[in-house]
Amino acid sequence: MSKFIQTDGRHRTLEGWPLIFTILTVLSVLVGGTVEFLPLVLMESNIPTISTVTPYTPLELTGRDIYIREGCVSCHSQMIRPFRDELERYGDYSKPGESIYERPFLWGSKRTGPDLARVGGKYPDLWHVRHMENPRSTSPSSLMPKYDWLLSRDLDLQSVPAKMKALRSLGTPYTDTEIAGAIDDASAQAAHVARNVESSGGPTGLASKEIVAVVAYLQRLGTDLK
Numbered sequence: 001m002s003k004f005i006q007t008d009g010r011h012r013t014l015e016g017w018p019l020i021f022t023i024l025t026v027l028s029v030l031v032g033g034t035v036e037f038l039p040l041v042l043m044e045s046n047i048p049t050i051s052t053v054t055p056y057t058p059l060e061l062t063g064r065d066i067y068i069r070e071g072c073v074s075c076h077s078q079m080i081r082p083f084r085d086e087l088e089r090y091g092d093y094s095k096p097g098e099s100i101y102e103r104p105f106l107w108g109s110k111r112t113g114p115d116l117a118r119v120g121g122k123y124p125d126l127w128h129v130r131h132m133e134n135p136r137s138t139s140p141s142s143l144m145p146k147y148d149w150l151l152s153r154d155l156d157l158q159s160v161p162a163k164m165k166a167l168r169s170l171g172t173p174y175t176d177t178e179i180a181g182a183i184d185d186a187s188a189q190a191a192h193v194a195r196n197v198e199s200s201g202g203p204t205g206l207a208s209k210e211i212v213a214v215v216a217y218l219q220r221l222g223t224d225l226k
């Protein structure tokens with residue numbers, strides 16, 4: 001055993017030269033660090049992209065910001081883990097490629113309420129309107145707070161183009177045409193959601209209210225893979 005333990009080899013000599021030893025240590029850490037770090041910078045993306053995953057529409061983006069403003073992320077995660085109980089309850093587990101346009105990401109770390117990563121299409125638009133207005137009306141024992149002001153607060157679409165430009169500078173591929181037409185596009189989608197709600201017997205006049213943006217956002221979640 002003792003022949004494997006060098007007590008006075010070259011290493012011992014090196015250790016006796018503190019300055020040189022420090023310089024050599026720093027050099028080797030630098031080389032090792034660079035070798036590990038370079039691929040991350042040089043590769044365009046180390047996340048497998050999914051061709052059907054597209055950026056949010058202007059209205060969905062607005063709804064997402066309201067979701068952030070209202071703190072929904074403090075009770076809802078958007079990240080299905082690859083465990084059997086989660087797959088059976090929520091659907092297919094979340095793929096990294098589904099989150100490439102999530103800035104900031106809303107994976108969350110707490111589930112007072114259920115995961116929302118695949119809630120899109122689970123309920124009709126009207127269900128979401130009623131649920132936001134008063135969660136107890138659709139889920140009798142719910143402890144989720146009311147967000148009834150979303151039905152009366154006016155939707156602000158003026159800042160959408162600026163938000164899209166900011167996201168584009170971070171890599172979200174919005175085109176000039178999409179940004180220029182963002183307000184019209186959002187109004188059209190809002191009118192569509194409002195008509196849907198009306199035609200299923202829900203409240204009227206919601207096209208210019210924040211609720212339609214939140215509904216559009218929730219209905220989009222997890223639908224890119226379907």
Ligand code: HEC
Nearest residue numbers: 070071072075112113114119135139142143144145147218
């Ligand atoms: C205090 C915690 C809490 C907050 C904050 C909260 N929720 Fe919930 N949420 C719940 C609970 C608990 C449920 C399950 C009972 C129910 O359906 O209301 C739920 C259910 C839901 C559901 C139905 C999910 C499903 O699959 O059935 C949606 C959609 C939802 N919440 C959206 C939101 C949105 C949007 C916000 C922010 C505007 C929000 N929640 C804020 C606790 C919360």
